[in-house]
Amino acid sequence: MTESALPTVICTVDVVLLTLQQGALQVALLRRERAPFAGALALPGGYIHAQEDADAQASAARVLRDKAGLQSPYLEQLATFSGPVRDPRGWSLAVAYCALVPPEVLAQAPLTLVPVAELPALPFDHRAMVDAAVARVRSKSQYSSMPVHLCAEPFTLPQLQAVYEAVLGEPVNKVSFRRKMDELAMLEPVPGALQGGGAHRPAQLYRVRPAYRRNLSLSARGL
Amino acid sequence: MTESALPTVICTVDVVLLTLQQGALQVALLRRERAPFAGALALPGGYIHAQEDADAQASAARVLRDKAGLQSPYLEQLATFSGPVRDPRGWSLAVAYCALVPPEVLAQAPLTLVPVAELPALPFDHRAMVDAAVARVRSKSQYSSMPVHLCAEPFTLPQLQAVYEAVLGEPVNKVSFRRKMDELAMLEPVPGALQGGGAHRPAQLYRVRPAYRRNLSLSARGL
Numbered sequence: 001m002t003e004s005a006l007p008t009v010i011c012t013v014d015v016v017l018l019t020l021q022q023g024a025l026q027v028a029l030l031r032r033e034r035a036p037f038a039g040a041l042a043l044p045g046g047y048i049h050a051q052e053d054a055d056a057q058a059s060a061a062r063v064l065r066d067k068a069g070l071q072s073p074y075l076e077q078l079a080t081f082s083g084p085v086r087d088p089r090g091w092s093l094a095v096a097y098c099a100l101v102p103p104e105v106l107a108q109a110p111l112t113l114v115p116v117a118e119l120p121a122l123p124f125d126h127r128a129m130v131d132a133a134v135a136r137v138r139s140k141s142q143y144s145s146m147p148v149h150l151c152a153e154p155f156t157l158p159q160l161q162a163v164y165e166a167v168l169g170e171p172v173n174k175v176s177f178r179r180k181m182d183e184l185a186m187l188e189p190v191p192g193a194l195q196g197g198g199a200h201r202p203a204q205l206y207r208v209r210p211a212y213r214r215n216l217s218l219s220a221r222g223l
Numbered sequence: 224m225t226e227s228a229l230p231t232v233i234c235t236v237d238v239v240l241l242t243l244q245q246g247a248l249q250v251a252l253l254r255r256e257r258a259p260f261a262g263a264l265a266l267p268g269g270y271i272h273a274q275e276d277a278d279a280q281a282s283a284a285r286v287l288r289d290k291a292g293l294q295s296p297y298l299e300q301l302a303t304f305s306g307p308v309r310d311p312r313g314w315s316l317a318v319a320y321c322a323l324v325p326p327e328v329l330a331q332a333p334l335t336l337v338p339v340a341e342l343p344a345l346p347f348d349h350r351a352m353v354d355a356a357v358a359r360v361r362s363k364s365q366y367s368s369m370p371v372h373l374c375a376e377p378f379t380l381p382q383l384q385a386v387y388e389a390v391l392g393e394p395v396n397k398v399s400f401r402r403k404m405d406e407l408a409m410l411e412p413v414p415g416a417l418q419g420g421g422a423h424r425p426a427q428l429y430r431v432r433p434a435y436r437r438n439l440s441l442s443a444r445g446l
Contacts, residue, residue, distance in 0.1 A: 006271075006272065006273065007273040008231060009232070009234040009271055011232040047229055048232055049229065050307070050313075050314035054306055054307070055304075055305045055306040056305040056316065079300055080300065080303045080318050081278075082318070083277055083278040084277070090273075093234060095316070
């Protein structure tokens with residue numbers, strides 16, 4: 001069969017945008033303006049624009065910028081979902097991405113945050129995408145710097161440990177957490193920045209080293 | 224922009240078909256019959272056929288069946304590669320898959336096996352796909368049943384251990400290997416089947432339990 005005789009595949013991207021609020025992972029949903037499923041809450045997504053996008057990752061970044069006002073958050077390709085029935089418009093393929101942001105940057109965005117444990121019915125196969133993203137984040141949090149992208153900078157080590165604990169859904173030993181952070185070598189102290197005081201000793205504030213703002217730091221063993 | 228005004232995206236699948244021969248991971252390449260890059264060795268791949276494929280995974284299985292005569296080997300989605308320059312025909316998107324097979328099943332296939340450590344120049348971004356597949360297999364071999372798909376059934380535990388060692392590129396402790404196999408619970412003894420004898424005690428032969436022929440068994444800790 002020649003290329004021109006092949007039926008068109010609808011090519012889109014969808015983004016599972018996760019954040020942490022009230023100690024729980026939340027997914028950001030957007031009310032759909034157009035058919036199909038107009039009016040329904042769904043993942044932010046859109047067509048790949050071959051005339052302007054450098055790749056599907058750039059399509060996902062553009063969708064986040066245009067629909068949620070977000071500039072270059074941490075963004076990782078999750079998986080591609082495809083087939084004849086997932087979209088009523090026809091045979092379609094969606095490259096799904098996972099984005100992680102601190103809740104502070106979503107304050108002005110026109111998004112609805114929903115705890116991943118209390119998802120409403122979602123159109124397309126968006127539920128499967130959310131499930132895949134949550135599984136990925138939980139699994140990678142065991143042995144990488146991934147959760148740091150859920151934490152607004154600068155932060156103290158106890159604040160970051162609380163983020164890891166919220167993602168993993170269980171307490172983390174303080175000593176092994178600090179050893180893991182040393183091993184990942186992704187943090188740097190903010191010079192001269194201390195938090196607090198009060199009854200406690202002031203705590204050093206940290207930020208992510210530039211090399212790890214777009215990439216993960218991995219360790220061989222889990223927390 | 225309306226859907227019909229969007230430039231077409233060329234949608235393909237490519238398969239990184241890996242096997243183990245002479246103690247080294249090898250990738251199976253196929254000589255391309257058509258332009259672009261006619262005559263070059265490349266990964267087996269082809270267009271998504273929206274009129275017949277149930278999803279991109281089915282496209283990859285069809286490509287392996289039609290071009291290499293392989294029936295349903297272990298097949299896992301790797302990542303999607305996309306952009307305006309990776310294919311001279313235009314903006315394209317390739318869903319890359321990783322397939323693992325024992326060398327025995329490739330004996331009749333019109334494929335060229337090349338050690339992954341000695342790759343020739345490959346067209347498109349096939350080199351990046353091979354690199355991603357090898358990294359995935361090495362990483363997953365630490366904590367999953369993945370290498371079992373490189374081993375022809377039935378096999379003895381020492382034979383399977385040699386497969387793990389070849390993939391990981393380092394010796395594995397026999398006691399922790401056997402503990403890991405128990406934990407993964409993916410093997411079953413073939414009733415009454417023993418190998419050898421000679422100077423040694425005959426060894427039990429094993430096969431993969433049906434539930435793990437298409438899915439991996441995972442463990443929380445690495446080997």
